[in-house]
Amino acid sequence: MAASKGIATINGVFKGKDIISLNQFSQKDLMLLFSYVPEMKKIATSQTPSKLLEGTITTLLFYEPSSRTFGSFNASVKRLGGQTVDIINPQQFSSVVKGETLEDTVRVFEAYSNAIVIRHPEKGAAAIAASYCKEIPVINAGDGIGEHPTQALLDLYTLYDTFGRLDNLTGLLAGDALNSRTIHSLAAGLSLFKKTTVYILSPDILKFPKDLLVSLRKKGLKIIEITDETDIPKTCNFWYWTRVQKERFSSVKEYEKVKSQFVVTPLLMKKYANKDMILMDPLPRVKTIDTRLDRDPRSVYLRSQIRNGMYIRMALLGLVLGRL
Amino acid sequence: MAASKGIATINGVFKGKDIISLNQFSQKDLMLLFSYVPEMKKIATSQTPSKLLEGTITTLLFYEPSSRTFGSFNASVKRLGGQTVDIINPQQFSSVVKGETLEDTVRVFEAYSNAIVIRHPEKGAAAIAASYCKEIPVINAGDGIGEHPTQALLDLYTLYDTFGRLDNLTGLLAGDALNSRTIHSLAAGLSLFKKTTVYILSPDILKFPKDLLVSLRKKGLKIIEITDETDIPKTCNFWYWTRVQKERFSSVKEYEKVKSQFVVTPLLMKKYANKDMILMDPLPRVKTIDTRLDRDPRSVYLRSQIRNGMYIRMALLGLVLGRL
Amino acid sequence: MAASKGIATINGVFKGKDIISLNQFSQKDLMLLFSYVPEMKKIATSQTPSKLLEGTITTLLFYEPSSRTFGSFNASVKRLGGQTVDIINPQQFSSVVKGETLEDTVRVFEAYSNAIVIRHPEKGAAAIAASYCKEIPVINAGDGIGEHPTQALLDLYTLYDTFGRLDNLTGLLAGDALNSRTIHSLAAGLSLFKKTTVYILSPDILKFPKDLLVSLRKKGLKIIEITDETDIPKTCNFWYWTRVQKERFSSVKEYEKVKSQFVVTPLLMKKYANKDMILMDPLPRVKTIDTRLDRDPRSVYLRSQIRNGMYIRMALLGLVLGRL
Structure with a gap:
């Protein structure tokens, strides 16, 4: 699948496709993927042995730590009757020590x-891996500050569900709007839908990237940047x-000034959150x-965010492997 | 299973229970567990594919090294047709690096x-993990100087078998009687049965904990403390x-003085062991x-101690998962 | 299988045998093994779930890094419906830390x-492991500068295929002829066949070991040592x-002098390679x-070298486990 690699749109056909970026998905593709989730949930919760991925092997090629994402993909494959080959930190554990390139490893x-499900600390690594891998699909499980499409898919599904x-929909995206790949991807996903508004709450030095802001607004997403929690509307x-992250700030003082504003407390919820909203966090939740x-x-x-992650990955694996 | 967590007695019902401590077991519970071992042995040695745990996933969450216990649980799950998700050193490998708590990970x-089978260097960690895990059973695979219930179960089964x-029965428990969780648990297990005597051979500074001694004697276990190998009775x-362990002693000199006494040699066996006794060691056997x-x-x-470990874990997994 | 361990010849019977060295194989044994490869290839590429190794567990006991060999054995077992227990770096991860011997671990x-498939940095470790393991077969997945028999088998099969x-056949073996276990094993394998010639191209200080040269010549293998690429015949x-490897040389200068000669370039191929030859490399390919x-x-x-590795290992596992 060399020709259709990297940034190929899904366009209704998942089989054999690499899943590198949320940009490959149209509104219709999302809905198609989501339509398989109830079946996946049924398989996962009934403990009925599924044979959907029987006879298949998925390599989990993790170049950096992530026990949650690793565990989620691992369980997803096995819930569907498939097998995994687990390769963790190949740069330490393997030939990569001796200087093997990503290409040869892939x-x-x-x-x-x-x-192959690949996790890598460098942006763009998943697309590069996919370009070398001509015969089987590659799924990006996070490439540094690049993308983490299955996280965005599970976030979108959780909202949809x-x-x-x-x-x-109206939502609040809070925290490190500059560097958070999950905020970027979620906003990109929401931009596919009509009449959606996101408030972005972040410290001044961690504002949403200008170019992304412009491009998403052009697609119709309403974005309102705020810097103070008192500006959170109750309609979210x-x-x-x-x-x-502390290390993003030039001085500890500056960090101390803003950090308390970026913790959700019962009081904050009481003041600004309505009773039907949901509170999400991509985890790990470290004092957020x-x-x-x-x-x-x-x-x-x-709860559902974690579980939806497994169902979405099950559906995605079933689709790209041509078994759904 | 929140309500029945942590220290809930088995009381004839394994399904859904956490297995944290040997104290959860009555004499009857042990016999019930042991009654499944022959069937497990048959499955393991016949290589007949078992479907007992088909469709289930057991996460092996190992926060510290233990290749034997990891391998034993891993093989136990797979011998019964189940699957594992292997998470080794999540504190290095995963979100725990970023500060994720045990609760969130669990x-x-x-x-x-x-x-979930959990191994952790800190005493009490397994009970804490179990208290957070409300929907599925948690099995303690060793929590520091706390407990290692499946080791005690396999030791007891080996005696029973x-x-x-x-x-x-009359037995000799030798070595670090102060700190060895396996000695503590085995003595606790034996205290459930009548007319059982244990001789405890240890250096003065590594004597059996006073409070445990008192409580087990109260239950009817006859405990005789000795400090010299010449006191070992031939009736064991x-x-x-x-x-x-060397590091338990305040000086190397003191350690050197006692260490030779705590190695089993052919001569020692010749002098004090009868022909029908068995020699056990929880392993790793490091000059013991x-x-x-x-x-x-x-x-x-x-030999049988290792194999019984797998059979007991198979039976336990089958029971807590409600498949036996 | 204690009696027949270590260096037992295959002699037409794989079941229960340890696979430690290529020296265990006769020409007939190689052909017998190779005869199963097409079936293995069919299983691997059709994704038909195979039940050949159903109900069996293979422990992958890797004392040193090798993601390719680990992945190849792992996938081989699972393609045939078996399960693995993955133990990587037991010396860090396990009781070996506490001083457990190879014997106890095995x-x-x-x-x-x-x-058990064992990878170990020390020459002879696989044979030692096999001598301790009396009930199940042990396969050597590389023991330092010792042997790596499945690599030699896949190389030979690739030529045969x-x-x-x-x-x-006429071949060129190039590079570190002194230390490369893959060169040694491949030459040994070829020595079983008639009218075979190998040219060995290496720097003076990395010449093929004299004793091996003598013994293989005695078996009938024609060996011609060369030190300059211009001596490569076009008939290979x-x-x-x-x-x-740089570290084999006493000075950087000496290394720099020869290193460019030991890289295959399009120009070198143009000059000395014929159109029907194949270019092989045991990988990792680091500037070779x-x-x-x-x-x-x-x-x-x-391409085929990697894939053949999996098929050969599938066949070998099927045979030693008595399922083929």
Whole structure:
């Protein structure tokens, strides 16, 4: 599938496609993918042995730590009766030590498996891997500050599953709007739908990238940038909270000034969140959400968000492997 | 299963229970568990593909090294047709690096799997993990100086399998009686049975904990503390040997003084062991048993003890997952 | 299988045998093994779920990094419906930290599994492991500068598959002829066949070992040592290229002098390679072959060589486990 690699649009056909970026998806493609989720959920929760991926091997090629994403893909494959070959930190563990290139590594695992899921610390690595892998699909499980499409897909599905729609939604994206790939991808996904508004709350130095802002507005997404929590409207259907990392700031002082504003507390929820909204977090949740909110029924980050991640990945694997 | 978590007694019902401590087991529970072992042995040795755990995923969440326990649980799941998600050193490999708490990690893997087996260097970690995991059973695979219940279960089963009973036994527990969780758990297990005597051989500074001694005696276990190998009675049905670690001693001199006494040699066996006894060791065997004894038919540490570990874990997994 | 361990010849019977060295194979044994490859290829490429190894567990006990060999064995087992227990770096991860010997480790995994594949940095480790493992077969996946028999088997099969024979071949073995275990094993394998000639191109200080040269010549293999690329005859059926490692040289200057000679370039191929030859490399390919040659149809190192590795390992596992 060399020709259609990298940035090929899905256009209704998942079989054999690489999944590198959310930009490959149209509104219709999302809905097609989502339509398989209930079946996946049924398989996962009934413990009925599924044979959907029987006889297939998926290599999980993880060049950097991520136990959640690794576990989610791993379980997704096995819930469908497939097998995995787990390669963690090949740069330490393998020939990469001796200087093997990404190309050679990918081509070796292409020969052993039916699909490759790759995680890599460098932006663009997944697309490069896909360009070398001509016979089997490659799925991007996060490439540094690049993309993490399956995270965006599960976020979008969680909204869709909760509200029954992806248009006519208002959301809050908070935290490191400059660097968070999950914020960028989620906004990009929402831009495919009509009458959607996102408020972006971030410190001044971590504002949403200008070029992305312009391009998403052009697509019709209404974006309103705010810098103070008191500007959060009570109409939000969802809050999507990400970390503000200390190391992004030039001084500790500057960091201390803003950090408390970027923690969701019961008080903040009481003041600005309505009763039907949902509170999301891509995890790991490191002081972004007060643990007292874990029992709030609106908190979905340790519940449906995680589970939807597995269902979405099951559906995606079934589709790109041509078994759905 | 929140309500029945942590220290819930088995009381004849394994399904859905967490297995955190040997204290959860009554004499009857042990016998119930043991009754499934012959079937498990048959499955494991016949290579007949079993479908008992088909459609289930068990996450092996190992926060510290233990290739034997990891391998034993891994093989146990797979012998029964189940699948594992292997997470080794999540604190290095995963989001834990970024500061994710044990709670969040456990809840994530709860969403992906049907059971979690946890190994952790800190005492109490398994019970804490279980308290967060409300929907699936958690099995303690060793939590620091806390407990390692499946080790105790396999030790007890090995005695039961050899002698046809767990009452009316006399045993020797040797080595670091102060810190060895395997000695503590085995003694606790034996205290459930009548007319059982244990001799505890240890250096003065590594004596059996006073409070545990008192409580087990109250339950009817006869405990006799000795500090010299010449006090070992020839009536022992079993010797259970553990390591005396150098770092427990305040001076090298003091360590050197006692260490030779805590190695089983052919001569020691000749002097004090009867012909029907068995020699046990929880492994790793690091200078605790002279390798010349490996071929002695009474040595079970590299034979039935290891194999029984797999059978017991198979039975336990089958029971807590409600498949037996 | 204690009695027949280590260096037991195959002699037409694979079942239960340890596979430690290419020296165990006769010409007939190679042909018997090769005869199963087409069936294995069919299973691997059709994605038909095979049940050949159903109900079996193979422990992959890797004491040193090798993602390719690990992945190849892992996929081989799973393509045939078997399961693996993956133990990577047990010296860090496991009881080996606490000082457990290779013997104890091997005997523990013997109890859990139906076969052990061992990779170890020390020469002779695989044979030692096999001598301890009395009940199940052990396969050497590379023991330092010792042997890597499955690599030699896949190399020989690749030649056989290409030319329909292993006699009457002329080949070039280039690079570190002194230390490369793959060169040694391939030459040993070829020595079983008639009218075979190998040219060995290496720097003076990395010449083929004298004793091996003598013994293989005695078996009938024609060996011609050359030190300059201009001596490569155009009649070679294959080129087999290995790395010349900088650290083998006493001075950087000496290394710089020879290194350019040990890279295959399009120009070198144009000058000395005929149109029907194949270009092989055991990988990792670290500046041994110019990447411009990757698209040359004669380059098999990232194509059939890799795939044949999986098929050969599938056949070997099926045979030693008595399922073929």
